[in-house]
Amino acid sequence: MRTLFNGELSVAYGQMYIDGRTDPDEGPEAGLHACFVGQRAGLCGAAVPGHLFLLTGMHTGSVPLTVELHETEPSLDLDGWEDIVETSFRAASDDTQLVEWGGGGSSLGLPPGTYRVRYHCRGMNEAHDAVRSDDEPVLDEYLLRFWPAPPERDRIVKETSSSAAYWHRFASELPPPPTPEELAEARRLTREKEEQEARELRERVERKEWGGRLPSDRLRNIAGNVAGMVELDAALVHAIDEAGPGVQRAMARWAAHRSCDVAELSGVDWIARGLAELDRGLPFSPPLDDTERTWDLLFSDPQVPDTAVTLPDGTPNASQQAMALPALTDAAASDPLQAALDALYAAAAAHGTGWRDLFVEARSAFPETAHAPLPPEGRPRRHAAATVVAHLEWRPDEEPRQES
Incomplete structure (x- = not known):
């Protein structure tokens, strides 16, 4: 036999515990009902694996407690103790703790394994609901014995006190475990x-x-400058998505023209040629077929003006021409939704602080996109002026659209 603990342990609410779980935060919570559910005996609750819930007569104070480890089942001491119960316990941790109410405790040095536990109690009636200071006489005391044994049903070995009878009745009347x-x-x-x-x-x-509304799968998976467009006008983004590929392609071309117009690029010969090719659905001819060459020419061609603009986010002195040119190349993207959003975003940057007026024009030119700002839920509403101007879709054999 080896004594694992012999001294006084602080209790509160008549509770102290043995915890042999590897992680006390995992598994079911070791509350009063959970620890006694399915048992016939009270006083020592073992229904939560790896945990013992020990009840005392003393409400608050310290109680004498001895914890022993035996190699085999010890003999019963029926005369020395008033109340005795047995149950089974499995220590999974190599650091099983003797725990006070509230969390303080110490290591018992109990090796991992499966044990039978016998809990001995004396003086529970005398200590019932008592509060004891350290210098006051002992009212109740306890002995806990462990020995290796396979799991068995819990049992009441001896019952004397009314306190023990109360807890046995409490355990037996709990609903059955799930x-x-x-x-x-x-x-x-x-x-x-x-x-x-x-x-x-x-x-x-x-x-x-997305501005208070869930996007379609297609819009959700679009790349490019969609986030920038959502930040500027989420309702317009959703409306463009709903408008369909024909409107999207037409809007991309429209945005390219408006962008080049505001930046005074439409009169530059190679850009004018690119706009015409865009309108006819043709591949870009040089230099627009080469990105690096296109940008080099933008900053070296004396035909290209040099004006600055304050961007929609407030950034000052941005090159208006550098903001405008991507609208032309983006408008030719193979995905019409991508083309419309990216071209319109570039056009907004080229318009600078006037981007809101550009979006008003877009809604007028393309009534399919003229939705009022969307509430968090509900169907979009049309502006009253949405039908004032109907847009004309370009066909590949049409001339470039002339802007007024």
């Missing part, structure tokens, strides 16, 4: 709830990112 099927169903429901909450959170975040 079946494995019920536990599996509970875990499934919990998992579904967590997944649903995660989906709802992602949806709320996405709604916020």
Whole structure:
């Protein structure tokens, strides 16, 4: 026999504990009901694996406690103790703790393994709900004995006090523990709830990112400057997405013309030629077929003016021509939605602080996109002026659209 603890242990609410779990934060919470469910005996609750819930007569104070480890089952001491119960316990940790109420404790040095536990109590009635100071007489005391043994049903060995009888009745009247099927169903429901909450959170975040409305799958997967467009006018972005590829392609070309017009690039011969090729759906001829050459020529061609603009985000003195040119090349993208959003974003940058007027023009030129700002939920509404100007779609055999 080896004595693992012999002294006084502080208790509160008549509780002290043995914890042999590898991680006390995992698994079921070791509360009063959880530790005694399914047991016939009170006083020593072992229903939570790796945990013992020990009850005392003393409410608050310190109680004498001895903890012993035996190699084999010790003989019963029925005369020396008033109340005795037995249960089984498995220590998974190599650092099983004797724990006070509130969390303080010390290592018992109990090796990992499966044990039978016998809990001996004396003086529970005398100490019932008492509060004891350190210098006051001892009212109740306890002995806990461990020995290696396979798991068995808990049992009441001896019952004398009314306090023990109360706790035995408490344990026996608890609802039966859930079946494995019920536990599996509970875990499934919990998992579904967590997944649903995660989906709802992602949806709320996405709604916020997209101006209060969820994007279509196509819009969600679009690249380029869609985020910049959403920041400027989320309602217009969603409306362009809904308008369909014909309107998108026409809007991309329109934005390219408006961008080049405002930056005074439409009269530059190679840019005018590029606009005409864009309108006819033709590949760009040199220099627009080479990105590096295009940008070199933009900054070296004496035909190209040099004006500055304050960008929509407030950045001053940006090259208006450098902001405008991408609208032409972006408008030729193979994806019409990508083309419309990127060309319109470049045109907005070229218009600088006048980008809002450009978007008003866009809604007038393309009534399919003339939606009022979207509420968080609900159907979009048309502006009253949306039908004033109808847009004309270009066909490859048409002449370039002339802007007034």
